[in-house]
Amino acid sequence: MIRTRFAPSPTGPLHLGGARTALFSWLHARHHGGRFILRIEDTDRQRSTTAFESTILEALQWLGLHADEGPFRQSERGERYRETMERLLAEGHAYRCYCTPGELEQMRARAIQRDEKPRYDRSCRQGSARAGNDRPHVLRFCNPLDGELCIVDQVLGELRYHNRELDDFIIARTDGSPTYNFTVVVDDMDMAVTDVIRGADHMNNTPRQVNLYQALGWETPRYAHVPLILGTDNAPLSKRRSDTDILHHRDAGYLPEALLNSLARLGWSYGDQELFTPEELIRLFRLERVQRSAARFDPEKLRHINRQHLKRSSSDKLSADLVKRLRALDLDPGAGPPLNRLVEVLRERFCTLGEMAAAAECYYRDPEHYEAAAAARFLNNSGLEHLRALQPRLTALHDWQAPALHELLSATATELRVGFGKLAQPLRVALCGSAVSPPIDITLSLLGRKSCLRRLQRALQQCDPKREEAGAP
Numbered sequence: 001m002i003r004t005r006f007a008p009s010p011t012g013p014l015h016l017g018g019a020r021t022a023l024f025s026w027l028h029a030r031h032h033g034g035r036f037i038l039r040i041e042d043t044d045r046q047r048s049t050t051a052f053e054s055t056i057l058e059a060l061q062w063l064g065l066h067a068d069e070g071p072f073r074q075s076e077r078g079e080r081y082r083e084t085m086e087r088l089l090a091e092g093h094a095y096r097c098y099c100t101p102g103e104l105e106q107m108r109a110r111a112i113q114r115d116e117k118p119r120y121d122r123s124c125r126q127g128s129a130r131a132g133n134d135r136p137h138v139l140r141f142c143n144p145l146d147g148e149l150c151i152v153d154q155v156l157g158e159l160r161y162h163n164r165e166l167d168d169f170i171i172a173r174t175d176g177s178p179t180y181n182f183t184v185v186v187d188d189m190d191m192a193v194t195d196v197i198r199g200a201d202h203m204n205n206t207p208r209q210v211n212l213y214q215a216l217g218w219e220t221p222r223y224a225h226v227p228l229i230l231g232t233d234n235a236p237l238s239k240r241r242s243d244t245d246i247l248h249h250r251d252a253g254y255l256p257e258a259l260l261n262s263l264a265r266l267g268w269s270y271g272d273q274e275l276f277t278p279e280e281l282i283r284l285f286r287l288e289r290v291q292r293s294a295a296r297f298d299p300e301k302l303r304h305i306n307r308q309h310l311k312r313s314s315s316d317k318l319s320a321d322l323v324k325r326l327r328a329l330d331l332d333p334g335a336g337p338p339l340n341r342l343v344e345v346l347r348e349r350f351c352t353l354g355e356m357a358a359a360a361e362c363y364y365r366d367p368e369h370y371e372a373a374a375a376a377r378f379l380n381n382s383g384l385e386h387l388r389a390l391q392p393r394l395t396a397l398h399d400w401q402a403p404a405l406h407e408l409l410s411a412t413a414t415e416l417r418v419g420f421g422k423l424a425q426p427l428r429v430a431l432c433g434s435a436v437s438p439p440i441d442i443t444l445s446l447l448g449r450k451s452c453l454r455r456l457q458r459a460l461q462q463c464d465p466k467r468e469e470a471g472a473p
């Protein structure tokens with residue numbers, strides 16, 4: 001059975017790159033009816049925090065990348081690591097290294113001077129005069145001194161490494177804490193992981209880990225190193241940029257299925273198909289179709305894909321989300337148009353739920369001011385004149401549905417001998433404060449008769465000095 005895992009370090013929030021790795025591991029497991037394991041790699045006590053762990057779990061939960069096993073935490077597996085270190089020591093596959101940071105620094109400097117790759121010179125490998133358990137030391141792995149390794153990567157193909165290029169890496173620090181290259185092997189083995197899918201930035205670690213598997217007499221998993229993700233500027237997407245944070249995308253109003261769709265397309269494709277549901281991804285995803293070269297993330301493309309998913313989502317689901325967003329804007333969702341109708345209108349026009357909520361505001365709150373440019377252009381003398389002509393007609397209309405409203409506006413424009421826009425635009429600014437809104441008849445019907453008449457009256461009052469002077473209401 002296929003068993004994959006996602007093994008984030010809780011040293012930052014879940015970002016796009018991490019989520020893409022999680023997605024590919026999850027898809028590979030789901031496609032093959034296997035199991036997906038979640039493991040928190042928190043041995044770096046200095047940089048790991050439980051707050052980051054919680055945000056990572058929250059982001060995975062929101063994306064729907066649910067684990068079948070875990071989360072396991074490396075911080076809870078110390079006993080198992082110690083036992084394995086003891087075994088490596090006893091079997092001659094690891095040794096204590098007493099070299100001081102100063103000595104290691106000198107070693108580095110000498111290597112650089114000789115134009116060689118700086119690496120540990122193995123001076124403690126055959127035993128050290130300073131040996132003794134109580135003296136500060138690290139544990140190093142006895143990497144084979146010669147020979148070659150061939151790893152068949154499921155994405156990158158055949159990769160060859162010379163053992164003489166690899167050094168005796170540290171498996172336990174001076175304080176006894178285990179390092180990543182060691183824990184990852186023990187964990188993947190104990191968790192019976194069959195396929196290690198991770199970012200190409202880990203490729204250099206893989207031969208070291210494979211040697212460790214061999215020393216322990218364990219079977220190595222299959223590997224798949226997925227390509228790096230670049231931004232539109234061709235620089236690698238940094239973990240630290242807040243605009244790559246998954247929860248930031250949730251808060252901005254992206255749908256989890258749109259994000260999964262976009263992430264899947266970073267390095268994987270299926271013909272020219274652009275839109276995928278999570279179910280389709282599970283059915284179609286194959287590791288062999290993952291490309292070798294770096295993938296490029298384009299936020300504009302994500303917006304486009306989100307828009308397509310918004311169009312396909314049920315309006316009940318979108319309404320429920322919109323309610324929360326309206327409340328966060330201090331608006332009463334019950335004090336506006338029917339939510340399902342509002343959703344139908346807005347989802348045709350916007351790319352995110354955040355934008356939909358912002359655009360919805362005008363249906364709940366009278367405009368506090370009129371945008372200066374829009375007011376200057378449309379609430380000028382002629383605009384106001386048209387609105388004054390329109391006001392009694394609108395007041396007399398009782399069928400407040402879009403078709404009747406449209407008809408009334410058309411008839412009024414014809415009578416005034418002006419184009420439809422010359423009437424619609426001033427009205428839009430009067431009602432919404434800006435010259436941008438869905439079609440005017442829809443805006444009128446969504447707002448309702450009472451609000452429209454009130455807002456129109458207010459605009460005429462506020463913008464027309466003559467009426468004010470005359471003491472008009």
Ligand code: GLU
Pocket residue numbers: 007008009041184197198199202
């Ligand atoms: N903890 C590692 C990271 O966050 C992942 C290691 C792995 O997948 O082997 O980059």
